[in-house]
Amino acid sequence: xxxxxxxxxxxxxxxxxxxxxxxxxxxxxxxxxxxxxxxxxxxxxxxxxxxxxxxxxxxxxxxxxxxxxxxxxxxxxxxxxxxxxxxxxxxxxxxxxxxxxxxxxxxxxxxxxxxxxxxxxxxxxxxxxxxxxxxxxxxxxxxxxxxxxxxxxxxxxxxxxxxxxxxxxxxxxxxxxxxxxxxxxxxxxxxxxxxxxxxxxxxxxxxxxxxxxxxxxxxxxxxxxxxxxxxxxxxxxxxxxxxxxxxxxxxxxxxxxxxxxxxxxxxxxxxxxxxxxxxxxxxxxxxxxxxxxxxxxxxxxxxxxxxxxxxxxxxxxxxxxxxxxxxxxxxxx
Amino acid sequence: xxxxxxxxxxxxxxxxxxxxxxxxxxxxxxxxxxxxxxxxxxxxxxxxxxxxxxxxxxxxxxxxxxxxxxxxxxxxxxxxxxxxxxxxxxxxxxxxxxxxxxxxxxxxxxxxxxxxxxxxxxxxxxxxxxxxxxxxxxxxxxxxxxxxxxxxxxxxxxxxxxxxxxxxxxxxxxxxxxxxxxxxxxxxxxxxxxxxxxxxxxxxxxxxxxxxxxxxxxxxxxxxxxxxxxxxxxxxxxxxxxxxxxxxxxxxxxxxxxxxxxxxxxxxxxxxxxxxxxxxxxxxxxxxxxxxxxxxxxxxxxxxxxxxxxxxxxxxxxxxxxxxxxxxxxxxxxxxxxxxxxxxxxxxxxxxxxxxxxxxxxxxxxxxxxxxxxxxxxxxxxxxxxxxxxxxxxxxxxxxxxxxxxxxxxxxxxxxxxxxxxxxxxxxxxxxxxxxxx
Numbered sequence: 184x185x186x187x188x189x190x191x192x193x194x195x196x197x198x199x200x201x202x203x204x205x206x207x208x209x210x211x212x213x214x215x216x217x218x219x220x221x222x223x224x225x226x227x228x229x230x231x232x233x234x235x236x237x238x239x240x241x242x243x244x245x246x247x248x249x250x251x252x253x254x255x256x257x258x259x260x261x262x263x264x265x266x267x268x269x270x271x272x273x274x275x276x277x278x279x280x281x282x283x284x285x286x287x288x289x290x291x292x293x294x295x296x297x298x299x300x301x302x303x304x305x306x307x308x309x310x311x312x313x314x315x316x317x318x319x320x321x322x323x324x325x326x327x328x329x330x331x332x333x334x335x336x337x338x339x340x341x342x343x344x345x346x347x348x349x350x351x352x353x354x355x356x357x358x359x360x361x362x363x364x365x366x367x368x369x370x371x372x373x374x375x376x377x378x379x380x381x382x383x384x385x386x387x388x389x390x391x392x393x394x395x396x397x398x399x400x401x402x403x404x405x406x407x408x409x410x411x412x413x414x415x416x417x418x419x420x421x422x423x424x425x426x427x428x429x430x431x432x433x434x435x436x437x438x439x440x441x442x443x444x445x446x447x448x449x450x451x452x453x454x455x456x457x458x459x460x461x462x463x464x465x466x467x468x469x470x471x472x473x474x475x476x477x478x479x480x481x482x483x484x485x486x487x488x489x490x491x492x493x494x495x496x497x498x499x500x501x502x503x504x505x506x507x508x509x510x511x512x513x514x515x516x
Numbered sequence: 517x518x519x520x521x522x523x524x525x526x527x528x529x530x531x532x533x534x535x536x537x538x539x540x541x542x543x544x545x546x547x548x549x550x551x552x553x554x555x556x557x558x559x560x561x562x563x564x565x566x567x568x569x570x571x572x573x574x575x576x577x578x579x580x581x582x583x584x585x586x587x588x589x590x591x592x593x594x595x596x597x598x599x600x601x602x603x604x605x606x607x608x609x610x611x612x613x614x615x616x617x618x619x620x621x622x623x624x625x626x627x628x629x630x631x632x633x634x635x636x637x638x639x640x641x642x643x644x645x646x647x648x649x650x651x652x653x654x655x656x657x658x659x660x661x662x663x664x665x666x667x668x669x670x671x672x673x674x675x676x677x678x679x680x681x682x683x684x685x686x687x688x689x690x691x692x693x694x695x696x697x698x699x700x701x702x703x704x705x706x707x708x709x710x711x712x713x714x715x716x717x718x719x720x721x722x723x724x725x726x727x728x729x730x731x732x733x734x735x736x737x738x739x740x741x742x743x744x745x746x747x748x749x750x751x752x753x754x755x756x757x758x759x760x761x762x763x764x765x766x767x768x769x770x771x772x773x774x775x776x777x778x779x780x781x782x783x784x785x786x787x788x789x790x791x792x793x794x795x796x797x798x799x800x801x802x803x804x805x806x807x808x809x810x811x812x813x814x815x816x817x818x819x820x821x822x823x824x825x826x827x828x829x830x831x832x833x834x835x836x837x838x839x840x841x842x843x844x845x846x847x848x849x850x851x852x853x854x855x856x857x858x859x860x861x862x863x864x865x866x867x868x869x870x871x872x873x874x875x876x877x878x879x880x881x882x883x884x885x886x887x888x889x890x891x892x893x894x895x896x897x898x899x900x901x902x903x904x905x906x907x908x909x910x911x912x913x914x915x916x917x918x919x920x921x922x923x924x925x926x927x928x929x930x931x932x933x934x935x936x937x938x939x940x941x942x943x944x945x946x947x948x949x950x951x952x953x954x
Contacts, residue, residue: 197765198786206785209771335589335628336802345810360784360812379771428927435775436833437803441630445774486741488766 194482196220201358209359211474216365218473219372220434223427224450226379226458226467227420233396233460234416235306240317244324245421247288249428250438251331256282263402264340271344279342279433286429287422294421295414303410321443328440335440339432343367345496357393368434375426376466379419385460388415396460449476452496458506467508527909532678541926566614576894579618579647580605580884582664583640583655585625585632589798589827594657597679597877599866601654604881606865612888618649624661631798637661641668651899652677652884654877658796659683659744666700666708675900676708677884679876682821683747684716687921691716692747697921707900709922711913713844713929715744715820719751721929721949722792722818722842726752727759729931729947730816732789734762736803740795740822748820749794756792764788771799780811791815796822802831809835816840824872829934837887838940839934845913846930847872849937858912872943876901879911 187204196206218318231239262278265271270408305313345401346363349355383389394402395412403409431446432438447474457468475495503509574663582601584594598621612832622640637656644650645668647832653669653676656662662681663883664855669676686700686708726732739749746768757763764786767779791808795801801823808817817839819828824841832839848870853860855875858860862870862878886909887902907917916925927950932943 196785197782198784200787201781201785206781209781210778213781217775217777275855329627332588334627335591335798335827336800336831337628338802338831341833347812358784360781362810364810431774435803436806437831439630441628441772442774445772476779481782484767485770485776485779 196481205358206481210477212359212361212365214474214477215470216368216434216473217477218470219368219376220427220431220469221446221449221453221473222466222469223372223378223423223430224446225469226376226462227424228451228454229452229457229459229462230392230416230420232454233462234392234413235302235313236310237302237313238317238451239302239420240314240447240451241301241320241324242294242420242424243322243445243450244328244443245290245294245297246424246428246431246446246450247328247438247440247443248324249294249425250288250339250432250442251328251337251428251440252289252425253282253286253429253432254332254337254438256285257340262342264342265344271342275342279429283426283429286425288425290425290428291418291421294417297415298414303413321447325440325443327442332438332440334440336396336437339436339438341436343433357477368430371426371430375423379423380462382419388412393417431479452492456496456499456506458509461506461508464506464508468506471507537844567818568739571680573615575611575616578612578615578651578888578894579620579649580652580654580881581620581622581644581650582802583622583637583644583653583661584657585661585798586621586623587625587627588630589831590625590631590657590796592827593825593871593873596862596866596868596871597657600862600870600874600878601881603862603865604885605879608885612885613892614668615888615889615894617885622655624656624658626754631796632656632658632661634660634664634803637664638668641665643673644669645672650674651888651894651896652903654679654880654884657687657805657873658742659747660742661742662686662708663700667702670703670705670707671749673703673705673707673896673900675887675896675903677718677880677903678708678710678711678712678820679880680873681710681744682712682715682718683744684714684751685747686710686714687923688714688716689921705900706904706920708920709883709903709906709924710927711876711883711924712873713927714923715748715751717927718820718842718929719748719794720755720843721931722748722752722820723755723759723761724949725840725842725931725947726756726792726816726818727761730790731758732761732816734764734786734788735790735792736765736767736783736786736788737763737792737814738767738769738794740771740793740799740801742795743800744822745793745795745799745820747794748822749792752792752794752818761790765769769793769795769799769804771795773800776804776807779809780807780813783808783815784811784813788815791817793817793819795819797825797828797831801828802833802836805832805839806835818842821872824932824943829943832934836934837936840946841932841934841943843872843930843932844926845876845928846948847871847932847943847945848874849932849942850930854912875912882911883909 191203196203227242297320301316302313305316343364349357349361391407391412453468453472454465457464476488479491517718580792582598582797586594605617605619624632624637626636626641633941644653653674659681685696737749753763819841821843829836859861859870883906887899891898891902904918908915930948933946933948934941935944
């Protein structure tokens with residue numbers, strides 16, 4: 184309790200409707216939820232960089248297409264959101280799970296196709312060539328999104344009910360607004376991220392990925408099929424981006440063809456901040472970025488948030504060029 | 517005279533020779549006649565363009581163009597404005613006096629921006645300047661675009677009639693930044709007019725509605741950081757404070773951000789009675805209202821005419837219900853008398869319902885056609901003067917005049933509320949007011 188009083192004096196909230204501790208907690212919650220989404224996309228960037236040392240600029244747009252695809256599937260399969268105060272039935276969640284799996288599979292395949300067509304032929308080319316190719320793919324995907332759903336933002340139906348957990352279920356009389364929607368984001372992204380970590384740490388394919396990231400020639404000498412390993416990396420990245428697309432649609436209830444650029448920029452920043460090539464770094468970088476953005480929005484003002492975020496990025500890179508959780512890259516650096 | 521062998525050659529004997537001679541000479545005659553005729557036509561064709569239009573084309577063409585955002589979600593509203601302009605031109609059978617009226621609808625938006633684009637607006641102004649047939653420029657929809665094109669068109673003396681630009685600084689001295697409005701008119705003579713009342717009135721009406729009807733004690737003002745949005749938000753902030761509504765905070769909203777939850781939490785901690793948003797739907801206004809309601813804020817949300825369109829109701833979904841919007845005029849659901857009749861004519865012509873600004877497009881086109889008729893000549897200066905001389909014009913919006921600044925004398929304003937109307941949300945008229953005297 185004393186801490187909260189101290190906080191009230193040091194970092195007071197803008198108004199009196201909520202006390203300092205609760206205000207901070209609310210912004211942290213918003214930050215964590217947004218951060219998890221950014222982390223999902225950042226993992227795609229970091230995996231690809233780790234394995235072929237290339238920034239996949241098109242990754243954010245794969246995320247955008249994931250949202251569009253899930254919106255189209257929901258519209259075509261006529262999955263309807265529940266009424267105003269009705270609780271959704273179990274079939275709805277099963278249907279959404281089906282949509283999730285479908286979107287993950289399709290985006291994984293899309294990412295694989297992109298790798299095959301745009302990046303693999305340039306594997307021996309100078310470093311700049313695949314980068315420009317990635318920018319080109321990004322433009323292609325943005326325009327596909329524009330042709331698909333038009334230039335105006337689309338309304339994504341509201342499937343997740345907005346029930347105030349703390350006040351209505353736990354009956355804690357608090358001003359913190361933690362709803363089932365925020366819970367949903369955390370509950371769905373955490374298993375995905377943990378699942379990926381397990382895959383990379385415990386399975387043989389994951390080991391192959393780590394080996395290829397460490398030293399491509401040595402991995403080849405050990406009998407690892409490089410092409411297949413890289414393909415698996417892109418598949419995983421695409422699947423996560425697709426999942427992030429559906430989750431973003433359900434959480435933000437909006438989809439627009441330019442959202443990939445913004446999300447990609449945030450995710451790329453998060454990946455670099457956490458140490459590009461480092462999986463845990465991408466996750467922590469995403470959380471860090473989400474929290475810093477929310478706190479800057481809440482305490483300073485949303486127009487200053489990009490200044491704060493990118494300022495922190497610059498400062499971090501100046502003092503720790505490989506990012507916060509940088510690995511010793513040895514001879515590669 | 518030897519003739520080449522052709523079909524039906526006949527043996528050359530005396531009589532035939534005679535005939536062939538006659539035929540030959542007729543052929544010759546035809547040949548020379550043809551040559552002479554050809555020379556005459558050729559000479560005429562060569563001479564005609566030079567002496568030109570004066571006698572070859574009796575009907576001259578006058579072009580009217582519209583410059584509105586036709587890409588992005590504005591399209592739903594701007595296509596109704598374009599259709600209304602077309603209706604006005606069709607109603608006079610595309611002729612005014614001896615002039616044939618041509619119409620082109622231009623787009624000042626780009627897909628990448630999803631709304632009006634400064635570079636595109638500048639391009640349109642230059643395009644209008646280089647086409648000598650264009651006599652009237654009906655545009656723009658967004659005040660930021662007008663800011664760019666007015667000076668360009670001012671220098672060539674092309675008159676503009678805007679159906680929707682409401683930023684006061686475009687015409688009214690002392691109501692905008694320092695230097696406005698003269699900075700828009702480098703050639704001196706005014707060329708910009710608007711058939712819709714400006715935001716100094718609209719913002720005041722919003723403030724008066726908040727203070728008197730909603731009885732708000734505190735407010736939080738947001739804007740979309742563009743010329744129009746920030747302008748009207750400033751007017752609201754100023755007038756509401758003068759009317760006794762305490763201003764708790766003022767913020768700019770980034771139209772490209774993915775969500776506004778942190779901002780909503782900030783607003784929630786301040787507990788304002790009313791939230792005012794100055795801006796257009798295309799700057800993510802729908803997401804803003806979703807996040808504000810999603811944070812549990814029940815304060816009234818008031819916006820200007822920038823959100824008074826179907827696109828905002830679509831974007832905001834169920835969270836758009838209960839939102840108020842001011843407008844210089846009345847929304848289509850409240851049309852009666854002459855405007856209701858016009859709406860039926862519009863529907864028969866274009867199919868579909870008109871959006872709020874369609875009737876202003878119609879009025880702008882009618883004013884343009886009336887000015888062209890009064891001027892009587894295809895001359896930009898004459899038509900510009902005729903437009904500015906519009907006085908006691910009996911139009912679909914009532915009887916009104918342009919003042920020397922190019923503003924309309926109409927001051928009827930309304931406040932509408934997004935309410936359910938046969939299953940869907942629609943803008944329903946709440947109150948008709950005139951601006952408070954300040």
